Amino acid sequence: MSWIDIGHIDDIPLRGARLVKTPVGCVAIFRTAEAEVFAASNACPHKAGPLSEGIVHGQKVTCPLHNWVFDLNTGEAQGADEGRIATFPVRLEGERILLDGVAVGKRSAA
Amino acid sequence: MTKKLIVIGAGMASGRMLEHLIDAAPGAYEITLFNAEPRGNYNRLMLSPVLSGEKTYEEIVTHDAAWYEERGVTCRFGEKVVAIDTEKKVVTGENGALPYDKLVIATGSNPFIIPLPGHDLEGVIPYRDLEDTEAMMALGAGKRAVVIGGGLLGLEAAAGMAARGTEVDVVHIMGHLMERQLDEAAGYLLRKSLVDKGIRIHCKANSKQILSDGNGHVRALQLDDGTELPCDLLVMAVGIRPSTALGKEAGLEVNRGIVVDDHMVTSNPDVLALGECVEHAGAIFGLVAPLYDQAKVLAKTLLGEEARFVQKEVATKLKVTGCDLFSAGDFAEGEGREDIVFRDPARGVYKRLILEGNRLIGAVMYGDTADGAWFHGLIKDASDVEEMRETLIFGPAYQGGAAADPMAAVAALPRDAEICGCNGVCKGQIEDAINAGAGDLGAVRAKTKASASCGTCTGLVEQILGATLGDDFVIPAAQSICGCTDLSHEDVRQLIKSQELKSQEAVWQELGWTTRNGCHVCRPAVNFYLLADWPLDYVDDPQSRFVNERNHANIQKDGTYSVMPRMWGGMTTPQELMAIAQAAEKYGATVKVTGGQRIDLLGVKKEDLPAIWHDLNQAGMVSGHAYTKGLRTVKTCVGSEWCRFGTQDSTGLGIALERRLWGSWTPHKVKLGVSGCPRNCAEATCKDVGIVCVDSGFQIGVAGAAGMDVKETERLVDVRTEEEAIEWTVAFVQLYREHAKYLDRPYKWVAKVGLDWVKETLADAAERQALVERFDISQSVYQKDPWAERAKPEVARRFHPLADLTLEAAE
Ligand SMILES: Cc1cc2nc3c(=O)[nH]c(=O)nc-3n(C[C@H](O)[C@H](O)[C@H](O)COP(=O)(O)OP(=O)(O)OC[C@H]3O[C@@H](n4cnc5c(N)ncnc54)[C@H](O)[C@@H]3O)c2cc1C
Ligand code: HEM
Ligand code: SF4
Ligand code: SF4
Ligand code: FES
Numbered sequence: 001m002s003w004i005d006i007g008h009i010d011d012i013p014l015r016g017a018r019l020v021k022t023p024v025g026c027v028a029i030f031r032t033a034e035a036e037v038f039a040a041s042n043a044c045p046h047k048a049g050p051l052s053e054g055i056v057h058g059q060k061v062t063c064p065l066h067n068w069v070f071d072l073n074t075g076e077a078q079g080a081d082e083g084r085i086a087t088f089p090v091r092l093e094g095e096r097i098l099l100d101g102v103a104v105g106k107r108s109a110a
Numbered sequence: 111m112t113k114k115l116i117v118i119g120a121g122m123a124s125g126r127m128l129e130h131l132i133d134a135a136p137g138a139y140e141i142t143l144f145n146a147e148p149r150g151n152y153n154r155l156m157l158s159p160v161l162s163g164e165k166t167y168e169e170i171v172t173h174d175a176a177w178y179e180e181r182g183v184t185c186r187f188g189e190k191v192v193a194i195d196t197e198k199k200v201v202t203g204e205n206g207a208l209p210y211d212k213l214v215i216a217t218g219s220n221p222f223i224i225p226l227p228g229h230d231l232e233g234v235i236p237y238r239d240l241e242d243t244e245a246m247m248a249l250g251a252g253k254r255a256v257v258i259g260g261g262l263l264g265l266e267a268a269a270g271m272a273a274r275g276t277e278v279d280v281v282h283i284m285g286h287l288m289e290r291q292l293d294e295a296a297g298y299l300l301r302k303s304l305v306d307k308g309i310r311i312h313c314k315a316n317s318k319q320i321l322s323d324g325n326g327h328v329r330a331l332q333l334d335d336g337t338e339l340p341c342d343l344l345v346m347a348v349g350i351r352p353s354t355a356l357g358k359e360a361g362l363e364v365n366r367g368i369v370v371d372d373h374m375v376t377s378n379p380d381v382l383a384l385g386e387c388v389e390h391a392g393a394i395f396g397l398v399a400p401l402y403d404q405a406k407v408l409a410k411t412l413l414g415e416e417a418r419f420v421q422k423e424v425a426t427k428l429k430v431t432g433c434d435l436f437s438a439g440d441f442a443e444g445e446g447r448e449d450i451v452f453r454d455p456a457r458g459v460y461k462r463l464i465l466e467g468n469r470l471i472g473a474v475m476y477g478d479t480a481d482g483a484w485f486h487g488l489i490k491d492a493s494d495v496e497e498m499r500e501t502l503i504f505g506p507a508y509q510g511g512a513a514a515d516p517m518a519a520v521a522a523l524p525r526d527a528e529i530c531g532c533n534g535v536c537k538g539q540i541e542d543a544i545n546a547g548a549g550d551l552g553a554v555r556a557k558t559k560a561s562a563s564c565g566t567c568t569g570l571v572e573q574i575l576g577a578t579l580g581d582d583f584v585i586p587a588a589q590s591i592c593g594c595t596d597l598s599h600e601d602v603r604q605l606i607k608s609q610e611l612k613s614q615e616a617v618w619q620e621l622g623w624t625t626r627n628g629c630h631v632c633r634p635a636v637n638f639y640l641l642a643d644w645p646l647d648y649v650d651d652p653q654s655r656f657v658n659e660r661n662h663a664n665i666q667k668d669g670t671y672s673v674m675p676r677m678w679g680g681m682t683t684p685q686e687l688m689a690i691a692q693a694a695e696k697y698g699a700t701v702k703v704t705g706g707q708r709i710d711l712l713g714v715k716k717e718d719l720p721a722i723w724h725d726l727n728q729a730g731m732v733s734g735h736a737y738t739k740g741l742r743t744v745k746t747c748v749g750s751e752w753c754r755f756g757t758q759d760s761t762g763l764g765i766a767l768e769r770r771l772w773g774s775w776t777p778h779k780v781k782l783g784v785s786g787c788p789r790n791c792a793e794a795t796c797k798d799v800g801i802v803c804v805d806s807g808f809q810i811g812v813a814g815a816a817g818m819d820v821k822e823t824e825r826l827v828d829v830r831t832e833e834e835a836i837e838w839t840v841a842f843v844q845l846y847r848e849h850a851k852y853l854d855r856p857y858k859w860v861a862k863v864g865l866d867w868v869k870e871t872l873a874d875a876a877e878r879q880a881l882v883e884r885f886d887i888s889q890s891v892y893q894k895d896p897w898a899e900r901a902k903p904e905v906a907r908r909f910h911p912l913a914d915l916t917l918e919a920a921e
Contacts, residue, residue, distance in 0.1 A: 006913040015653035018912035053657040062630035064657040
């Protein structure tokens with residue numbers, strides 16, 4: 001892994017999300033609680049709805065276009081819908097958010 | 111010859127270590143104990159009960175003079191050690207030097223003092239030792255104190271002083287109390303208990319400076335927003351720093367703390383250390399449980415026995431009477447986790463368990479912490495809990511039994527809780543009527559009038575029937591809002607009003623929500639109910655809104671947005687049209703004339719939104735709210751100003767209405783129309799509120815529809831003047847805001863409550879006036895152009911990606 005500092009925890013509103021552009025496409029960073037973050041692909045597998053614009057509840061997000069719900073731990077669609085979004089390692093170090101660069105296609109630092 | 115042991119610091123860690131050492135091998139060492147405080151070892155944890163008056167200092171002394179004497183420990187209390195020479199193996203105290211064979215550093219930690227202007231004033235203290243405690247005890251009734259820091263120590267200090275009659279304000283920088291140990295729900299309950307004790311809590315509050323009374327003594331704390339909190343004493347409890355200065359000067363390896371290995375030996379083989387001053391495997395310590403483990407290990411190491419210190423999960427409790435909380439393990443961050451939530455509003459209980467795979471990894475509890483130790487055990491032992499997953503949250507006693515009761519929230523209501531808002535009927539009256547023989551809804555209505563008017567509270571009355579009569583009454587299945595609750599929209603609305611629930615956490619807890627913070631179905635509804643009923647207390651939460659209302663633009667199917675400025679009553683000017691044309695060109699937007707008499711700019715990229723808003727703002731235009739559950743448009747015809755049939759100034763009335771109503775949030779969208787004569791060119795008779803002008807005045811119709819359903823408006827009232835027309839319209843909209851279910855358009859709501867009830871309510875001039883006043887209060891908060899706010903740079907930033915990792919850094 002190669003942890004990349006992508007910003008401060010307060011750059012993301014509580015129960016909100018922000019985008020990070022990466023070589024594998026847009027990754028949404030979700031803040032589900034004061035000190036709890038998840039990273040997942042921004043595109044809904046249904047019709048590519050922008051998940052970073054969805055309502056974040058518990059450790060889940062609801063797609064803003066047709067209300068598919070995804071568990072941010074596993075990326076699995078919940079209930080009757082079938083599909084999965086990619087999830088990426090992300091963690092907090094103090095108040096900084098670190099995203100795994102390798103997982104999002106960044107070549108690791110030499 | 112016995113070896114010489116010197117111990118620096120007579121605190122909780124070294125005290126425990128001495129007990130182990132002397133018990134195991136009395137006389138193995140000749141011991142000298144230095145302590146900066148002028149006393150021996152006492153139970154520092156228990157300072158809080160001393161502060162609150164529940165214990166005396168004498169009761170919390172761990173080792174008195176006799177204890178040290180019997181064990182031959184030489185005490186040099188009130189003497190600080192100022193230097194260590196590890197080469198010569200000599201320690202220098204304020205009163206002279208002394209050689210050692212083995213040295214133990216147990217200097218604990220120093221409270222952190224934020225270097226605010228004024229931090230060195232008299233009356234600014236930390237909370238660490240007996241002197242601090244005595245300073246707080248000396249305040250008593252009639253005095254005021256401010257505590258900075260809403261963590262464990264700060265709250266114990268606050269509660270202790272409050273128990274002695276001191277007025278206390280707690281200033282906390284984070285969104286909820288004890289955020290490191292508690293989640294928001296438990297933080298909400300804790301806050302409530304403390305507020306009940308008369309303590310004022312200020313969260314998300316930033317301290318700016320400490321003000322002096324002119325004589326070098328503290329007078330008040332000033333916050334960032336200018337608020338001044340007067341005080342006679344200011345207690346800072348914002349964290350601790352390991353006390354490492356001695357170790358560092360002696361040349362020992364020091365990071366955040368004095369580095370020790372598993373045997374509690376520092377980088378020098380003859381110097382050992384333990385307690386809050388050490389760092390072990392990257393961790394530092396702030397609670398006693400691990401220090402006691404260290405004490406055991408260090409004593410063994412001194413006796414040449416093998417022992418290793420292993421870090422374990424620690425649990426937190428707060429020692430404030432009446433605030434029963436427990437937290438253990440990890441309840442934040444991480445992948446593959448699952449929550450189990452249980453709430454009992456009647457008892458003020460909240461429990462949340464965090465599972466990872468088959469293991470319990472964290473627990474947060476408030477109100478009933480009896481099972482804390484059991485959960486803590488499961489966490490520490492990493493037990494497999496798969497078998498008891500379903501009933502785990504009920505604790506060891508319930509394994510195999512009981513599930514949550516869906517009627518708990520209503521059963522928990524006090525007798526004076528207002529159930530029927532129309533007729534002012536409380537739960538107690540309904541219960542009495544039922545006990546006196548009213549066995550069904552009709553009988554309760556006849557006896558008490560509860561639910562006899564608009565009928566919105568029918569569900570609650572039925573639940574009270576069920577709770578009172580038990581199995582004799584079958585509650586008709588009402589539609590609950592969603593899987594997070596068994597209550598219906600109407601139930602929740604009524605309870606938010608009557609129980610004065612003013613925050614999301616209050617709703618989740620008091621109404622027994624089964625999830626941490628709702629879902630995409632209930633949270634937007636609850637957010638609306640709260641802001642509609644408590645405009646001055648509740649702050650709108652953008653994260654509880656659907657994307658269009660959060661971004662203040664309509665998301666389109668390709669992920670771009672449409673932008674639609676307001677055109678008051680469908681009127682515009684050449685200047686506005688030019689600004690719109692320029693914006694369209696600059697941001698590559700498609701231009702469409704809408705059905706709502708205005709112009710839509712389609713296909714704008716999210717990043718460009720703040721800029722295009724700024725441009726339109728510059729030309730004097732504000733958001734048209736074409737995306738909100740709120741006032742959309744007021745469609746007008748040209749009226750008496752131009753049309754030969756016109757009877758009144760329909761355009762002017764439309765503009766006046768739009769200017770009064772814009773910016774307000776409503777249960778669903780609201781559209782108005784005003785036509786200048788019964789020819790009705792503005793199609794007013796299919797609007798939520800449609801006004802048709804006639805010679806004698808204005809005909810106000812409501813509850814029309816022109817969507818999936820098409821429905822003509824029904825006549826609410828005929829009035830003579832424009833002022834009356836505006837008053838009735840505003841009152842109608844406010845009544846709708848206060849009573850309708852989220853996502854019911856007015857025509858659906860009116861069908862439920864009945865036009866007659868609406869007419870009757872609004873016919874009362876005093877009631878009408880009160881509704882208008884409440885609407886205006888809400889508008890004082892919400893009639894703001896969302897574009898202007900979001901075009902500000904610090905907010906606009908949020909519309910851009912947080913980071914761009916596609917760019918390679920220059921090598
Ligand atoms: C009010 C309060 C409530 C608390 N409640 C809890 C609780 O509920 N649960 C919990 O687990 N923990 C609690 N704690 C924390 C707990 O008390 C500490 O973790 C524990 O006391 C640390 O023990 P220690 O021996 O490392 O340090 P201390 O007990 O602080 O002892 C260090 C001693 O070293 C002395 N010293 C420092 N430098 C020198 C020097 N140069 N020369 C000589 N002497 C020196 C100091 O005067 C002090 O007496 C509480 C703390 C406070 C202040
Ligand atoms: C996501 C779904 C929808 C979108 C994107 C949408 C979009 C629009 C837009 C942009 C306008 C112009 C409004 C203005 O000037 O403010 C409009 C007008 C209108 N919409 Fe919708 N709409 C939607 C759903 C609906 C629904 C569900 C209904 C019916 C219940 C409806 C009924 C109308 C009517 C009647 C008008 C004309 C208003 C008038 O002439 O006064 N729309 N719509
Ligand atoms: S509604 Fe009447 S007043 Fe208005 S434009 Fe039509 S004909 Fe003229
Ligand atoms: S009528 Fe249908 S397709 Fe047209 S804008 Fe309204 S919702 Fe969209
Ligand atoms: S695109 Fe996400 S639910 Fe349809």
